[in-house]
């Protein structure tokens with residue numbers, strides 16, 4: 001087998017063959033021996049510890065018990081069908097329960113045999129049980145590989161199990177693979193970095209991650225592999241950033257002109273906050289360097305990002321360029337258009353709106369004006385990206401609510417001019433620093449960390465269903481004061497019938513409590529046409545209706561300063577960042593605003609933490625941090641598109657310290673050796689050349 005390497009297709013590994021290879025590819029995306037080796041265990045069982053049944057309790061995360069399996073039987077019908085077995089040792093007995101794969105398991109489990117069962121003990125009605133335990137015949141235990149004490153557990157699937165690729169089977173493959181290619185596993189990190197951070201070698205780490213002899217060895221392997229993973233992500237990101245600033249020439253905005261000044265001195269209806277001023281200055285400096293700018297503005301809801309973007313666009317116009325601004329929804333684009341047109345007045349710049357519902361004739365006019373250069377600012381939705389939209393000379397692009405767009409969309413706007421326009425992307429979803437470093441590691445980041453003066457903090461309360469009458473009473477009082485109210489329902493999937501039913505039932509209820517002609521209610525949801533939605537929004541914006549019943553359509557960006565109450569129904573079903581976004585719809589005027597989180601009495605622990613966090617704080621960054629801890633990075637909005645979070649071993653929620661070390665290490669490295677020309681960095685240079693084919697490395701300066 002000496003000719004196998006990590007890039008050898010998996011079917012050539014002894015014990016795999018075409019069928020297993022096929023299922024490994026389909027189920028786990030394992031194509032090569034190297035892929036297999038990077039399929040790490042997700043957990044380890046400390047095989048030195050066994051528990052007696054009488055010592056089990058519900059607080060244990062997992063326990064290993066040796067016992068005898070008896071009375072295996074299928075109970076229940078159809079969906080309630082499950083497999084139940086008794087499990088006994090010399091101290092007592094408990095139930096083992098499986099809800100999935102009942103028939104298959106019934107055939108494969110041996111009644112009367114001794115097993116090691118592993119799982120989380122639970123107590124229900126005084127009866128101890130383990131649901132979906134991992135089962136291993138007791139005898140098999142003695143044949144375990146290498147006599148380890150920490151036994152790795154690999155996650156498997158039903159399909160894999162049919163090919164004997166349960167955790168044990170995968171472990172056997174790992175052993176074969178390691179035996180075959182161990183000698184060829186090459187160090188990936190420069191030796192001086194390994195020494196600096198006291199890491200174990202790659203070879204050692206790969207062996208220990210699959211076959212640890214003890215906890216120390218395992219921890220050293222995990223530390224090494226996490227560092228490596230985060231290090232290479234940062235290396236790529238910071239390298240890209242370096243490329244962007246050195247490779248791409250940018251338009252130089254070297255003057256602050258009449259339009260910018262006229263707007264600032266005469267039109268701006270409020271003084272800018274210090275944070276707004278600082279970010280505008282950062283943009284001014286960036287756009288005057290001759291390199292293309294890629295900047296992210298992070299600012300909580302209501303922090304006033306729009307006006308910052310507007311002033312940046314005026315800067316572009318003063319320097320002879322056009323600008324555009326893209327928003328994720330039609331409502332939002334319209335609102336930006338209305339707001340910006342009003343702020344600017346007729347004379348400062350010519351602004352138009354382009355969305356999916358712009359008529360053919362208007363569209364033609366817009367296209368023409370853009371190409372002639374008579375249109376200064378174009379605001380719109382995805383419609384802006386279309387190839388037909390050509391600018392005479394676009395110099396500045398704003399993308400609002402960046403997390404709703406993918407990288408590809410950004411790139412398309414980038415290509416709208418020979419020299420790419422400066423890019424300003426804005427997000428109201430504050431994300432923890434570690435996440436920002438990774439998701440947006442190739443952008444410069446500005447933070448608007450200050451709300452305009454005079455905003456009163458929103459008062460947030462959590463009500464259970466039985467406090468609904470109080471909520472209604474409160475709504476009446478607020479409406480009597482001339483305020484307006486949002487009532488938002490979760491419509492996690494716009495297609496889900498149940499959710500729509502909730503909304504309709506809620507609406508009926510509201511219509512009874514707030515009848516015509518004294519009260520008027522608007523309704524907006526995803527099943528309506530853009531026209532209908534717009535009509536209803538407009539009624540609310542103009543104050544013709546007092547209550548806006550909506551689904552999360554209104555989540556991003558909508559601005560109705562007179563609305564002072566946000567009621568969120570089934571609040572426990574929303575994620576934290578969504579709750580935060582929704583709450584940000586109120587508190588935009590001078591009045592005291594309120595947010596009422598309605599929930600059922602039954603709350604999961606996580607649901608309760610979310611609602612408590614909302615009541616406790618309105619600091620978006622703090623909320624984002626809690627969100628990251630609760631859900632992990634994969635579920636934080638926007639992370640899906642970024643791709644970089646597709647990690648094999650590191651976890652941004654728990655590995656912040658390693659990430660910071662890795663990033664700093666890369667920053668130092670690029671400072672010392674921007675081109676990675678030094679011998680000691682040759683491995684890294686090789687890595688990047690493989691990753692970024694087509695970029696001619698030597699031209700970078």
Ligand code: ADP
Nearest residue numbers: 270271272273300301302303304305306307452
């Ligand atoms: P977001 O950052 O959520 O996009 P917006 O740009 O929509 O916030 O601004 C929210 C509201 O605050 C708008 O009505 C805007 O006119 C107002 N605003 C922005 N900056 C200031 C300021 N410096 N002082 C007072 N009001 C401001």
Ligand code: MG
Nearest residue numbers: 305306400557
């Ligand atoms: Mg906004």
